[in-house]
Amino acid sequence: MSTVWHNPQRPITPAADLHGDSLDSSTASGNGSSPAAGNGAARGAERDERADVAAKYRRTLCRQLYAELPADAAQQDPDELSLQLEVRLESLLRDDGALLDDADQQTVIDMVIDEVFGFGPLGPLMRDAELSDILVNGPFQVFVEKKGQLSTTGVTFDDVPHLLRVIERMVSQTGRRIDASHPMVDARLTDGSRINAILNPPAINGPLLSIRRFGSRPLTADDLIKNQTLACEMLDFLAACVRTRLNIVIAGGTGSGKTTLLNALSRFIRSSERIATIEDTAEIELQQPHVVKMEARPGGDGRAAITMRELVKNTLRMRPDRIIIGECRGAETLEMLQAMNTGHDGSMTTIHANSPREAFSRMELMICLEGGDIPVWALRKQMASSIDLVIHISRQLGGARKVVSIAEVTGTEGDVISMQDIFRYEQTGVVNDVAVGHFEATGIRPNCFERLAAAGAGLAPQFFMRRQLAGGNQPAGASPRFGV
Ligand SMILES: Nc1ncnc2c1ncn2[C@@H]1O[C@H](COP(=O)(O)OP(=O)(O)OP(=O)(O)O)[C@@H](O)[C@H]1O
Ligand SMILES: [Mg+2]
Numbered sequence: 001m002s003t004v005w006h007n008p009q010r011p012i013t014p015a016a017d018l019h020g021d022s023l024d025s026s027t028a029s030g031n032g033s034s035p036a037a038g039n040g041a042a043r044g045a046e047r048d049e050r051a052d053v054a055a056k057y058r059r060t061l062c063r064q065l066y067a068e069l070p071a072d073a074a075q076q077d078p079d080e081l082s083l084q085l086e087v088r089l090e091s092l093l094r095d096d097g098a099l100l101d102d103a104d105q106q107t108v109i110d111m112v113i114d115e116v117f118g119f120g121p122l123g124p125l126m127r128d129a130e131l132s133d134i135l136v137n138g139p140f141q142v143f144v145e146k147k148g149q150l151s152t153t154g155v156t157f158d159d160v161p162h163l164l165r166v167i168e169r170m171v172s173q174t175g176r177r178i179d180a181s182h183p184m185v186d187a188r189l190t191d192g193s194r195i196n197a198i199l200n201p202p203a204i205n206g207p208l209l210s211i212r213r214f215g216s217r218p219l220t221a222d223d224l225i226k227n228q229t230l231a232c233e234m235l236d237f238l239a240a241c242v243r244t245r246l247n248i249v250i251a252g253g254t255g256s257g258k259t260t261l262l263n264a265l266s267r268f269i270r271s272s273e274r275i276a277t278i279e280d281t282a283e284i285e286l287q288q289p290h291v292v293k294m295e296a297r298p299g300g301d302g303r304a305a306i307t308m309r310e311l312v313k314n315t316l317r318m319r320p321d322r323i324i325i326g327e328c329r330g331a332e333t334l335e336m337l338q339a340m341n342t343g344h345d346g347s348m349t350t351i352h353a354n355s356p357r358e359a360f361s362r363m364e365l366m367i368c369l370e371g372g373d374i375p376v377w378a379l380r381k382q383m384a385s386s387i388d389l390v391i392h393i394s395r396q397l398g399g400a401r402k403v404v405s406i407a408e409v410t411g412t413e414g415d416v417i418s419m420q421d422i423f424r425y426e427q428t429g430v431v432n433d434v435a436v437g438h439f440e441a442t443g444i445r446p447n448c449f450e451r452l453a454a455a456g457a458g459l460a461p462q463f464f465m466r467r468q469l470a471g472g473n474q475p476a477g478a479s480p481r482f483g484v
Contacts, residue, residue: 055154058104061092062111063158073116081116085109120166121155122211126193132213133255138206139163145255148399160200163207167197170209176298185298188281212255218285221264229257229393230403231439231469234423237406238391240457242268245322245346246388246448251359256393257401258350259283259326265348269322273346276315278308279326292318308332312339325349331370333363340386356390356407360417377415384409384417388448396427398434402472408446422446422464425472438472441465 065085073081089108093100100108114123125134125144133145139157143150157163171178174187174195183199194212219227221235230238241248242265252258263284269275271288282295294315299305308325312335315323323339325332327350340347353359360383367379374382392405407419422444427437443466446452452459 052154054104057098058100058108058111061089061100061108062115064092065089065108065112066115069112069116078113078117082109082113085112119170120162121157122166125153125155126191126211126213129213134209134211134213136163136207136209136211138203138208145399148395148401160206163209164199167199167207167209170195171197182298186281188283192283192285194281194283214260214283218263219260221267224261224264225471227400228471229261229401231423231471233441233463233469234403234406234439237423237459237463238265239268240452240455240459241389241448242266242346242348243270244448244452244455244457246451247340247345247386248348248389248391249328249359249387250348250350250391250393251353251356252350252393253354253395254352256395258393260401261391261393261403262324262326262348262350266324269346273321274319275322275324276318276320277324277326278311278315278332280308280329281326284324284326286324292320309335312336315339316342316344320344322346322348327351328363328366330366333366334370334374337363337367337382337386341382354392354394356392356405356419357417359390359392377412380415380417381412384412390419396435397430400435402437403439408444408448410447420444420446423469436472439469441467441469443467 065088068088086105086109089100089105093105110123111121114120119126122134122136122142125131125142128144130146131144132148133143133150135143135145135150136157137143139160139162142153142155144153145151157166167178170189171185171187173189176185176187178185178197178199180199183202184197186194186196188194189211192214194214196210198208200206221239224230225232225235238248248265250258250261263286266275266284266286266288269286269288271290273288274290274292275286275288276292276294277284277286278294278296280296282293284293292315294311296308296311297303297306308329309331312323312325312332316339321344323336323344324347325336328336329352336347336349351359351362353362360380363383364376364379367374387409390405390407390409391403392407393401394404396402402425403423404425405421406423407421410418410420412418421442423439423441425437425439427435429436441464443464445461445464449459449461449464
């Protein structure tokens with residue numbers, strides 16, 4: 001307990017600046033004697049105000065404790081440090097004449113521990129398994145996404161240097177760096193979260209940090225059925241396509257669930273196959289025993305960049321049975337098409353696009369922008385012969401993800417790539433700001449049917465009969481359209 005608590009390098013914020021004198025419950029309830037005491041709304045507002053004051057006071061105490069810490073606090077044992085903080089906090093409270101219950105005291109200690117060892121004010125959000133995104137827009141605004149819905153939080157940082165400290169800690173954990181000469185970074189934390197940070201400049205209003213969480217475990221195919229992302233029949237079909245080694249592209253908007261679906265579908269790959277994964281930021285979690293994982297590397301610090309394109313090219317010399325590319329964003333697209341065409345069928349990737357057709361336009365654009373001097377008709381022929389299936393997933397109004405189309409690529413007609421929907425989701429309306437609709441089989445038997453049968457997929461022709469499928473989220477009382 002001989003720790004020197006006051007570190008003159010760090011300023012102490014006087015507690016009185018922020019907490020006022022209304023924290024303890026007797027003072028707070030003293031304000032409740034207004035004529036509006038019986039009024040629920042007024043009481044609610046008063047409660048919010050008191051909670052706000054209490055939160056500010058906790059923050060002040062945290063700052064004060066943190067400012068007093070010795071410079072080597074991060075080298076101490078966290079449990080030991082917590083005990084020391086507890087003693088010091090009690091003394092601070094005595095000096096202040098303030099009361100904090102045990103839970104609040106623990107919160108303050110946890111806040112300091114998060115400042116020393118963790119991610120500061122983001123600590124509680126990072127521990128909340130229900131959040132899928134944490135979005136920090138400068139020091140004073142933090143949004144989160146929960147169950148597909150974005151909302152603001154009361155979480156703030158003290159100032160820009162405070163936020164920068166947290167960003168630097170996150171980034172340095174991943175072995176990458178961020179500073180004035182490298183103001184943008186993409187990385188993956190040890191818990192699997194993907195982060196993107198960008199400093200000022202180019203971020204105009206202060207540092208921006210976007211954290212994509214993946215929960216304690218990735219969503220499985222069963223989870224996607226349970227939460228009605230797709231119908232059982234659609235999953236059966238996709239599982240058969242994966243096992244039959246069809247080349248699959250998953251298209252969708254940002255955060256629509258492309259990587260999650262890719263992960264879930266990858267479970268259907270036979271464990272005897274040698275699979276190569278290539279990503280900008282490693283996110284794919286394969287369960288098979290024979291997986292080689294590669295991650296692109298940005299250049300800088302005298303290190304040469306290693307691009308996705310180089311990795312795809314290199315992978316072709318590694319005898320993979322399948323290649324999984326996390327996301328096609330540029331020059332690797334052409335390489336991927338060639339890989340799909342040259343004995344690496346069963347390859348899969350994702351692409352930012354808002355429909356299966358747009359997925360092809362995007363690929364075409366990416367190849368042209370990278371200087372691929374192939375005539376458009378030849379490129380389209382190559383795309384149509386390389387890709388067998390395009391799955392389109394989208395985030396619906398209300399936050400749910402739906403596989404809105406599973407389209408088979410059937411070839412080209414003139415210059416146009418032809419496709420046919422085998423399954424789709426039809427939105428029928430919006431109830432209480434939530435999109436409702438149903439999945440359906442379109443009645444088209446896919447051209448790959450024979451291939452699926454030859455691979456032992458065991459899907460009967462009736463499987464593709466036109467009908468509405470169970471699942472989706474239909475309004476109560478809605479009746480199936482096709483009489484099934
Ligand atoms: N089908 C789903 N149901 C519920 N939540 C989902 C589903 N798919 C994804 N999510 C959640 O949504 C978030 C985004 O998912 P994911 O990273 O798979 O999207 P993405 O389309 O690959 O995003 P990006 O465009 O940023 O690469 C994750 O936190 C994930 O847990
Ligand atoms: Mg993704």
